[in-house]
Amino acid sequence: MAATMRGWQFNSASGPMERNLSIPSSGLPIPTINKDEVLVESHATALNPIDHKILELGLITRLIFSGLTPGLDVYGRVAKVGSNVTSFQEGDIVYGGLVPGGKHGALAEYVPVSQNLLAKVPHGLKGDDMVSMASTGMTVYAGLKPYARPGNKVFINGGSGGTGVPAIQIAKILGYHVTVSCSAANIELVKSLGADTVLDYTTTPIIEQLKDTGAMFDLVLDNVGAPANLYRASSAFLRPEGKFVQVGIGMNLSAAVQFFGNKLSSLLGWGKREYIFVAANASTAVFEQLATWMEQGKLRAVIDSTWEFSEVPKAYERLKTGRAKGKVVVHVKDD
Incomplete structure (x- = not known):
């Protein structure tokens, strides 16, 4: 060498x-x-x-x-x-x-x-696919797996990006009914990944759409964060015992203010719903699980x-x- x-x-x-x-x-x-x-x-x-x-x-x-x-x-x-x-x-x-x-x-x-x-890596799986599922897959797994119950409803904010793609599929594997947001151009993509209901955020603000549907979710997985503060309005569409899971945060002042404000509101009870921040949580066991699902054809990059x-x-x-x-x-x- x-x-x-x-x-x-x-x-x-x-x-x-x-x-x-x-x-x-x-x-x-x-x-x-x-x-x-x-x-x-x-x-x-x-x-x-x-x-x-x-x-x-x-x-x-x-x-x-x-x-x-x-x-x-x-x-x-x-x-x-x-x-x-x-x-x-x-x-x-x-x-x-x-x-x-x-x-x-x-x-x-x-x-x-x-x-x-x-x-x-299991034999026959492609490197580009495996590496595409590593950080994002393990992160959304940590945000979804602990709260999964068959039939539970999850809203995934941001379904077509690097994090949303595995989030939709892992949620379906774990038994969730999945509602997801994306632009009109990506509706067919997220449906092909298993989304049950799709909200086009380019037509009407997502918070308004969530309120209008009347659906109550057991979990919200937010891949977007700022500028819209989905958590602040979540009591209108998230069950009282539901969890609001934030995946990643922006690295600017407004995103930091929003994050700490939401966390403080959750701790003090002002936010009415529990606010959880999930960061990457790497482990061999999680990577093995993701690889198994990919080998079985349940999860694709x-x-x-x-x-x-x-x-x-x-x-x-x-x-x-x-x-x-x-x-x-x-x-x-x-x-």
């Missing part, structure tokens, strides 16, 4: 994150691994909004993360294992997710990953676009439009 590798690095200059990414001409040192880690030869990764949101927070954050390689979703071949690793061996094809904020991200040829954040390693800044530009249907995938190495 060579001593250096290709990898994208973020620098602390001002401006959009994608304009501050570069591949050092001298290469990057291949990371060392500890006894509980696996060194993965990265073949593909899927981009996530948190990649750029953290790096665009401000000067202090930029300085802290200067030199970081972005990318959370991992798919590739095991190149080396730590002395305490027993579940994997060299040559295994694996996928999984990284913890946000680490120095060594998936947009590099080699990535160190804790053995507890990986699972083997939707890929908006694929990009080569040299096109990473353009791939982030596509992600940041907010119009991607499913995931934006980058090929690091030929499979």
Whole structure:
């Protein structure tokens, strides 16, 4: 194995994150691994909004993360294992997710990953599909699974993006009746994923539509957040014992004010409904479950676009439009 590798690095200059990414001409040192880690030869990764949101927070954050390689979703071949690793061996094809904020991200040829954040890929499944389901799949699983009861009704706000795609399918697998919001252009997509009822947010504000339907939900899974504060109005369409689950938050002042305001209202009882924030919760068990559902044909990835390693800044530009249907995938190495 060579001593250096290709990898994208973020620098602390001002401006959009994608304009501050570069591949050092001298290469990057291949990371060392500890006894509980696996060194993965990265073949593909899927981009996530948190990649750029953290790096665009401000000067202090930029300085802290200067030199970081972005990318959370991992798919590739095991190149080396730590002395305490027993579940994997060299040559295994694996996928999984990284913890946000680490120095060594998936947009590099080699990535160190804790053995507890990986699972083997079943034979016949494609890398682009697996990596598209990693971070988003595990996150919505954590938001849906603890509250699932057959026949329960869930409203998923934002159904056609990277998080909404697995959310609809996992909700159906768990027995929910699914109502989802999206634009008119994506109605057929979300129906094909299993949505029972679709609300077109381009016609009438979603809060008005939810009130007009008269439906009462057992769970709301909000993938959108600001600017509309769905939680504040949720007592009109969420059962008293229901849960309002927020998946991800914006990285700006208005989103932060909304988040903390909602959390405080929930704790003090002003909000009338429980407000729960769900972040990524990676584990081998969850990745194995997602892989099993994909192998069974119950869960499928939707890929908006694929990009080569040299096109990473353009791939982030596509992600940041907010119009991607499913995931934006980058090929690091030929499979």
